Amino acid sequence: MSELISAVEAVDVRFPTSLHLDGSDAMNPEPDYSAAYVTVRTSGGGEGHGLAFTVGRGNEVEVAAVRALAPLVVGLPVEEVLGDLGAFSRRLTGDSQLRWLGPEKGAVHMAAAAIVNAVWDLYGRRTGKPVWRLLSELSPEQLVDLVDFRYLEDALTREEALDILRRAEPGRAERTARLLDRGYPAYTTTPGWLGYDDEKLVRLSKEAVVEGFSLIKLKVGADLDTDVRRMRLARAAVGPDVRIAVDANQAWGVRQAIDWMRALAPYDPYWIEEPTSPDDILGHAVVRAALAPIKVATGEHTHNQVMFKQLLQARALDVLQLDASRTAGVTENVAVLLLAAKFGVPVCPHAGGVGLCEMVQHLAMFDYVAVSGTTDDRVIEYVDHLHEHFTAPVRLRDGRYLAPTTPGLGAELHPASIAAHRYPDGPVWREAATP
């Protein structure tokens, strides 16, 4: 009898990060980094782990969304699923009733991401490969089979996607070797959280340079005078050659974004991230045209490939920041990487949160080996939070992510971490509730 997917489990896991204002920004003053943590099990004893990252309240809705999708998955033959992961994604995102809650956006789409990523993790474990390597060893035909072109064909056809992948094919082995040797460039958001005081900002900025980062990021958007002061301090701390990106986390309207950034321009910001509503494609295009050569970056809230398609078509962004669990996981992100390559826009994944660094590194490394073929102007976000809870945490050296070698996608939490941070009944939260 063939091996079946026997269970899709979801757990509400939350970390009380709001206590130290880690992760504080203009729109997220007090996040409790959380995850709808998913384990997919097979009748043969296999397992895969994935998660949807959230920032606290509402994580239970995400868990409910995973449970709503689970019946579409349990009972499927494992070989059938792994043999056509494109169809598997469409099964999750295209269910004729559940898609009403999206379609392809919000809680149900993030839940699909968590399950899709868990299945890629399972696939990696079965083949003994980290997912970046698994992806990088698929043929161009296998890769384009993952993509749902229905809504993309006016920007990217199957043939164009094949061409991109075929052009990169001859260099795969060399780039794989280089990646294993040198890793992939990172940047750090650690110095710049809005809740940190000036002294901590300056100290952490200097430390970042010493640690080898060539780009740091500051949160902005709450108060202009404060932002000017912090930007000036940070620029003085890191010198003229280290890039400083700023991130408004959607705080501004279109006009306001332009005015605010002009006040920061003397300190040479490299990119402005999420200047306005993440849905405002045309607004981003206006901001970009007004602020060049300051780059516009967005993507962590871009909810699906149709939105990325338009951001690219409208020339609305310079830096595409895909996310591991906002779009529907590894599978949809293959499409996003191909779109970015078609339009020549570098991908710098969003990370931090819970397990995002662990997951997105696979996508950036696959992009380097088999899609764009370059790391020029490409960096993976790095935040030094919560890695200790993962069984295969990211490894950084000299401001670079080392290529993971552990099979799978890297999103597995230690059982003890899950038990401690289960919400609301884990000991961390029971203690927090005690006056």
Add this chain to the structure above:
Amino acid sequence: MSELISAVEAVDVRFPTSLHLDGSDAMNPEPDYSAAYVTVRTSGGGEGHGLAFTVGRGNEVEVAAVRALAPLVVGLPVEEVLGDLGAFSRRLTGDSQLRWLGPEKGAVHMAAAAIVNAVWDLYGRRTGKPVWRLLSELSPEQLVDLVDFRYLEDALTREEALDILRRAEPGRAERTARLLDRGYPAYTTTPGWLGYDDEKLVRLSKEAVVEGFSLIKLKVGADLDTDVRRMRLARAAVGPDVRIAVDANQAWGVRQAIDWMRALAPYDPYWIEEPTSPDDILGHAVVRAALAPIKVATGEHTHNQVMFKQLLQARALDVLQLDASRTAGVTENVAVLLLAAKFGVPVCPHAGGVGLCEMVQHLAMFDYVAVSGTTDDRVIEYVDHLHEHFTAPVRLRDGRYLAPTTPGLGAELHPASIAAHRYPDGPVWREAATP
């Protein structure tokens, strides 16, 4: 002591509509029309009812999303809430943790809609007015105070919105009287569900004309030959003077939409609704440019005002189909109506489902009285399903909605209907589960 909001209750209510293929279309072959049904109660014994419409599976996620928002609402003073409904909406859609699941889209945004609508219902009951009339009697200043302009100002400023409302002010009384006398034009989707056979299509199309409708709608997008045959039959049935709209429910890519509609063009379709992904603003603009004078209609899946803003800025639609519970309820729909008026695009609300007809009529009638000031080329969708479950069902006469006079928003279900259709424990579903 001041009156407080004392409870926000949510119930999972589902109707087994899939048994008869009512509501079947190219993307929703077998919907079970459902609602996360919300009751807001006050310490003074007041109540208001709202709902988020879904099509079955996942309704429990919507209920979970309402429950996640409820703690933001319970305990608020009623007068404070009703005195600043703009701030109340932002409280629900801007919660720094819950917004991660959107932002302003998907399950959490629809849950906000259900609560916001329940509070408008409460407001209507307290003032003894149907919501269309309540809105139509607010001053231009009070109305613009409902709008969150942060992400809109590049398309619509507060001053422009005030101008629109002030221009319409002198005619309010006359139009109110005319509305009470003649009602508001409707169109019917009843003949055109994809699951109906040719005989039923022809019979219902003819009946629609006899009933006074001047526009009917057919579902298309599953099979081209079938669509051509059905369109030909419907055109023959209604004659040349009745408008026939077609609705693809997102089934096509951009190129495919254009090709498919050119095959239907000989039968004079009035609008093509949801030709492609509802997120594809630029795609809709391409389709519209290619198919003119066939109109492009969309909106039932347009998840917030920022998306509507762009559809208007990009000249991507001819007919704006707002929805009662996709955007965040009455409050956000005031902004959508003002945007549409600014761009001169007629609003023809999406309805059907569960209680959508009951709710959207208030928005269209308010638009007529106090915003656009006209019903030219404007029609409210009508589907004759499930109205018997509501305490104040819509009333149609000669193809027109009669203006509701019952205080509130009209979304209150009969207690017996709730009890019978509770999922999964109501008798309708217990019976369905019995083999």
